[in-house]
Amino acid sequence: MKACVTPLPDVENPSEVAGGAIKPFPSRLNAIPPRISNGLIPGVSSQAYEKDNKMWKKHVKAYSNVNKYLLTGRYRNIMDMNAGFGGFAAAIESPKSWVMNVVPTIAKIATLGAVYERGLIGIYHDWCEAFSTYPRTYDLIHASGPEGAVIMRDDVDVLTKVNKLARGMRWNTKLVDHEDGPLVREKVLYAVKQYWVGGNQTAAS
Structure with missing residues (x-):
């Protein structure tokens, strides 16, 4: 359990506050x-x-x-x-x-x-x-972490809206069909968060 517990730092004398005031x-x-x-x-x-x-x-x-x-x-x-x-x-x-x-x-x-x-x-x-x-x-x-990835699975109407929002935030996205084919309404959206800073006018591809 020691690896899971955050102990207070040691003190040198009883008058000190464990960990600091x-x-x-x-x-x-x-x-x-x-x-x-x-x-x-x-x-x-x-x-x-x-x-x-x-x-x-x-x-x-x-x-x-x-x-x-x-x-x-x-x-x-x-x-x-x-x-x-x-x-x-x-x-x-x-x-x-x-x-x-x-x-x-x-x-x-x-x-x-x-x-x-x-x-x-x-x-x-x-x-x-x-x-x-x-x-x-x-x-x-x-969630903060440039170049992280998200996989979302939902109805095509929901993912279409999410896809639009994600691309607006400069995420690279790819919407693909269900494993059972294009006639299934459930789709999968892959999104990757790109690294960018303010002033960068380059849109995500």
């Missing part, structure tokens, strides 16, 4: 977690953490410009499939919503401890396996 919620959402300020996460500095915070605030603001319901509490149950330090969840910062912060087991940096110190919930998970809760439990799923 943590600010009260919600100010701790954006405060530097003690394990980062104390240099206990290799390769992560306080400056890098603050930069990550600013980046996610910018991203969430952009998301809310597209989806006006994001910050209204319309989405009560949210999952971030690649949470990092929990910046996406912290930027949501709504008492009407909660975010399940998933840190992939293959992540280069073990950040779940920092997620906890922000007052957020989270879990390590291997995305090669099924998640422990039913997918429809979540109103919104956030």
Whole structure:
């Protein structure tokens, strides 16, 4: 079980707070977690953490410009499939919503401890396996990972709409017939998220 548990850092004397002093919620959402300020996460500095915070605030603001319901509490149950330090969840910062912060087991940096110190919930998970809760439990799923892929299977009318939306977000998509032939209404949509940045005018092929 040791590999699955995130322990508090050791202290040198009884007067110290295990793991370091943590600010009260919600100010701790954006405060530097003690394990980062104390240099206990290799390769992560306080400056890098603050930069990550600013980046996610910018991203969430952009998301809310597209989806006006994001910050209204319309989405009560949210999952971030690649949470990092929990910046996406912290930027949501709504008492009407909660975010399940998933840190992939293959992540280069073990950040779940920092997620906890922000007052957020989270879990390590291997995305090669099924998640422990039913997918429809979540109103919104956030997935960040350029060049990732999605396979969707549904009625042709549904996938036609999804295909249009995906291509509008510069995903490469391919809609193919069911294994039993073109007369079956159920189709399969393959979508690959492309790497692009603002100002790139090249549309996905």
